[in-house]
Amino acid sequence: MKRLALPRSPKVIAGVIILGFFLVLMVIGPYIEPYNPSSPLFLQNLPPSSAHWLGTTELGQDVFSQLLDGARATMVVGLVAGLVATVLSIVVGVSAGYLGGKTDDTLSLASNVFLALPGLPLLIVIDSYLPVANRSNPFVIGGVIALTGWAWGARVLRAQTLSLRNRDFVEASRIIGEKRWRIMAVEIAPNLLPILASSLLFTVLYSIGAYTSLAYLGLTNTAVWNWGTMMYWAQANNALLANQWYWFVPPGICIALVGTSLALLNFGIDEFINPRLRAAGVRVRGPRRARARRPRLGMTPVVRETGATS
Amino acid sequence: MRVLLRRFGVYLLTAWVAITANFFLPRLMPGNPIASLIGKLTGQVTPQEVRSIQLQFGVGLHSSIWQQYWTYWVNLFHGQLGTSITLSASVSSVLSSQIYWTLGLIGVATVLSFALGTALGAILGWTRGSRTDSLIPIATFFQATPYFFLGSVMVLVFANNLHWFPDLGAYDPNATPGWNWGFIASLFRYAQLPVISILLSSMAGWMLGMRNMMVTVIGEDFVLMAVAKGLPRRRVIWHAARNAVLPSVANFALAIGLLVSGALLVELVFNYPGVGNLLLNATLNEDYPLLQGIFLVITLTVLGANLIADVLYYWLDPRTRTPVAQ
Numbered sequence: 001m002k003r004l005a006l007p008r009s010p011k012v013i014a015g016v017i018i019l020g021f022f023l024v025l026m027v028i029g030p031y032i033e034p035y036n037p038s039s040p041l042f043l044q045n046l047p048p049s050s051a052h053w054l055g056t057t058e059l060g061q062d063v064f065s066q067l068l069d070g071a072r073a074t075m076v077v078g079l080v081a082g083l084v085a086t087v088l089s090i091v092v093g094v095s096a097g098y099l100g101g102k103t104d105d106t107l108s109l110a111s112n113v114f115l116a117l118p119g120l121p122l123l124i125v126i127d128s129y130l131p132v133a134n135r136s137n138p139f140v141i142g143g144v145i146a147l148t149g150w151a152w153g154a155r156v157l158r159a160q161t162l163s164l165r166n167r168d169f170v171e172a173s174r175i176i177g178e179k180r181w182r183i184m185a186v187e188i189a190p191n192l193l194p195i196l197a198s199s200l201l202f203t204v205l206y207s208i209g210a211y212t213s214l215a216y217l218g219l220t221n222t223a224v225w226n227w228g229t230m231m232y233w234a235q236a237n238n239a240l241l242a243n244q245w246y247w248f249v250p251p252g253i254c255i256a257l258v259g260t261s262l263a264l265l266n267f268g269i270d271e272f273i274n275p276r277l278r279a280a281g282v283r284v285r286g287p288r289r290a291r292a293r294r295p296r297l298g299m300t301p302v303v304r305e306t307g308a309t310s
Numbered sequence: 311m312r313v314l315l316r317r318f319g320v321y322l323l324t325a326w327v328a329i330t331a332n333f334f335l336p337r338l339m340p341g342n343p344i345a346s347l348i349g350k351l352t353g354q355v356t357p358q359e360v361r362s363i364q365l366q367f368g369v370g371l372h373s374s375i376w377q378q379y380w381t382y383w384v385n386l387f388h389g390q391l392g393t394s395i396t397l398s399a400s401v402s403s404v405l406s407s408q409i410y411w412t413l414g415l416i417g418v419a420t421v422l423s424f425a426l427g428t429a430l431g432a433i434l435g436w437t438r439g440s441r442t443d444s445l446i447p448i449a450t451f452f453q454a455t456p457y458f459f460l461g462s463v464m465v466l467v468f469a470n471n472l473h474w475f476p477d478l479g480a481y482d483p484n485a486t487p488g489w490n491w492g493f494i495a496s497l498f499r500y501a502q503l504p505v506i507s508i509l510l511s512s513m514a515g516w517m518l519g520m521r522n523m524m525v526t527v528i529g530e531d532f533v534l535m536a537v538a539k540g541l542p543r544r545r546v547i548w549h550a551a552r553n554a555v556l557p558s559v560a561n562f563a564l565a566i567g568l569l570v571s572g573a574l575l576v577e578l579v580f581n582y583p584g585v586g587n588l589l590l591n592a593t594l595n596e597d598y599p600l601l602q603g604i605f606l607v608i609t610l611t612v613l614g615a616n617l618i619a620d621v622l623y624y625w626l627d628p629r630t631r632t633p634v635a636q
Contacts, residue, residue: 116324120571121608128593252459259454
């Protein structure tokens with residue numbers, strides 16, 4: 001399966017390491033937190049110290065414990081929403097691209113409508129009608145986020161399916177008389193993998209952003225810790241004006257790091273899909289580094305594989 | 311022209327979906343949010359106000375849901391979006407007094423971020439494989455950072471500690487609002503930090519997209535031709551960039567939604583007046599009429615911006631004027 005091997009660029013390696021770290025944190029976070037994140041056990045507004053690495057909140061809760069505890073909710077919602085949205089986008093995008101005709105028109109229209117609807121405001125409207133108990137359920141909230149985030153993936157997948165549909169190998173299996181679902185699942189789907197992976201990463205990134213934004217607005221259950229909730233409480237208690245950077249900077253950095261790792265992995269996929277990008281990256285290590293600032297036009301060594309698209 | 315009309319049709323449909331969602335969501339949601347809201351409000355507000363909420367959300371009415379839907383549309387065409395529960399004023403008047411702040415802030419930030427991001431992306435694409443590539447991970451980090459977080463950090467560093475910028479609000483409280491120099495100067499001074507923080511995180515997306523497209527376009531024969539003709543480098547870059555920018559314009563729909571969503575939260579950080587702050591109030595107080603009005607206005611504005619981008623695309627790329635099957 002050489003086709004699936006991502007380029008081993010430093011970007012991809014860094015992305016894998018950072019994402020791996022947070023995935024581990026998602027699993028073990030609540031077990032290794034030093035204190036109960038919700039109990040006001042300590043003096044209020046303590047600065048960072050060896051007992052409280054990130055200080056304490058206005059109520060005397062340990063910020064570091066909240067950070068560890070919040071990893072799980074944040075990551076789980078991001079992953080659930082990303083997966084649900086990706087499944088939706090496969091169903092809509094691949095069927096639209098492959099079946100064509102009226103089905104395509106309808107499904108494309110639906111994804112264009114959802115693409116044009118501003119996601120976060122819609123999310124806020126839906127979420128504020130939800131009963132408070134449901135707002136902390138990762139599957140409910142992940143599902144709602146997925147509803148606003150599937151359209152982009154569907155559009156990209158449709159375009160790719162459309163271009164695959166008329167390739168010879170698909171034509172061949174149609175002539176042999178393979179069933180439609182089999183052609184879609186066995187012939188077309190594997191060739192969509194890079195785009196699918198990229199759209200999954202993108203959706204997880206969007207979902208984590210959307211979830212933390214909702215939490216920052218106080219629209220998730222504020223008693224369940226996630227990184228957005230932490231920033232909500234920090235903002236509500238004017239941590240900003242009191243210079244309590246240790247309260248709201250760490251959760252923000254965590255969100256940004258997870259997002260960066262997903263984007264870095266996406267670069268790897270981009271370079272895989274579009275060899276010109278890869279060639280540009282590989283060149284740096286070549287002997288002609290001294291003239292690297294000058295563009296070398298039209299000489300990008302590209303081996304055109306049949307599966308490669310522009 | 312047909313292409314543009316089709317896009318316009320999609321936006322009309324989107325507006326219809328948004329309006330219809332506004333109507334049906336509170337009625338179909340599990341847990342009956344409106345009834346519980348009315349329960350909470352009883353005794354706090356006048357019976358007339360409770361009655362107007364009941365009318366708007368169809369609680370305890372004898373008319374069918376389709377009749378209510380029709381009335382909803384009629385009211386909408388008369389600009390009646392209901393009455394805000396917390397502000398005791400009509401939603402349309404609240405919105406029309408606040409939307410200029412948001413339009414100004416986000417409009418300026420959007421245009422600047424697109425222009426700067428695209429220009430930087432073109433340069434990055436041209437000098438690919440050189441030291442400028444080290445900007446990519448940095449841009450990626452900014453892209454992944456929630457706008458509101460970046461805004462908070464900027465307030466902390468540049469306003470609270472370095473005192474380069476004023477920290478919160480939209481203008482100097484000592485200035486008298488109006489067309490006088492002092493007020494306009496303070497508007498400008500107070501808008502700088504919010505605009506910069508939206509710019510920093512939204513620019514990265516345009517930049518990375520443009521860079522990748524530029525790298526792809528540079529491999530095309532027409533760029534080689536331009537170099538072979540001996541055109542000055544600046545003109546070659548311009549030549550390539552004009553072609554590379556098209557996908558960015560075409561993807562405006564996706565980007566503008568994300569940008570507006572992010573920028574609304576930046577308003578909260580800076581305590582900037584506008585729709586973002588209204589939104590926070592509406593959600594915290596379960597002010598559903600205001601919430602619906604805000605959602606509607608944001609959606610229509612985003613659709614309008616999309617339409618402008620589509621017209622621009624149509625004008626930039628002659629190929630779109632002859633519709634072909636994709």
